[in-house]
């Protein structure tokens with residue numbers, strides 16, 4: 196059932212326990228066309244939340260709606276509209292980037308004549324074209340991260356969910372990925388990312404959510420969050436709100 200309300204993601208009363216609560220009655224809404232950064236201390240429940248949204252982990256309670264589609268009722272419909280890039284993406288070491296992208300495109304049922312130009316564009320953008328015919332086995336962590344991002348984008352998802360997408364990338368690679376994410380949003384797509392690099396949230400995100408102990412403790416634009424902690428940098432705000440400052 197599609198109950199389209201214009202939101203890219205709506206979480207209502209989301210709960211996941213691993214003996215103790217990891218995600219604790221979380222309500223969160225991300226609008227379409229937004230770049231939303233989810234921040235939180237280690238163990239706050241960010242990855243657990245994203246894995247539930249991606250359909251990789253079943254919630255104990257609550258509701259997940261992706262672009263108006265209820266994930267529990269129509270998992271295939273919800274998943275088709277999104278891509279999830281974990282913080283340790285799995286690639287196939289014995290495939291070359293072109294083969295990997297063809298393979299992923301095939302899983303989505305995209306015809307080769309459509310997949311090839313898309314793959315070429317993505318490899319170009321991420322400056323992987325010179326390595327398009329090398330085995331990913333020998334790729335650096337950053338190159339693997341970029342190829343995994345290309346794989347996530349090959350079916351042109353409207354909602355892109357990324358767990359720590361910039362960790363371990365050098366300045367040039369980080370810039371390419373940031374530009375790609377901003378272009379996705381400019382084109383009407385939505386991006387949700389987690390990051391411990393507060394400068395990334397500061398520079399890229401239209402709205403920022405801070406979670407702690409599996410609950411949203413603050414949310415807003417950078418200026419709104421600064422207002423909550425009497426000004427200062429996002430780091431000051433973050434440390435103040437999470438009780439570490």
Ligand SMILES: Nc1ncnc2c1ncn2[C@@H]1O[C@H](COP(=O)(O)OP(=O)(O)OP(=O)(O)O)[C@@H](O)[C@H]1O
Pocket residue numbers: 213216217235236237238239240241242243244
């Ligand atoms: N598969 C699991 N089994 C048991 N406990 C888990 C599992 N996955 C996560 N947890 C626990 O759930 C809590 C939230 O973990 P999660 O990985 O979601 O946090 P995070 O905010 O992504 O942290 P980080 O910033 O360190 O990546 C932690 O206490 C973690 O130990």
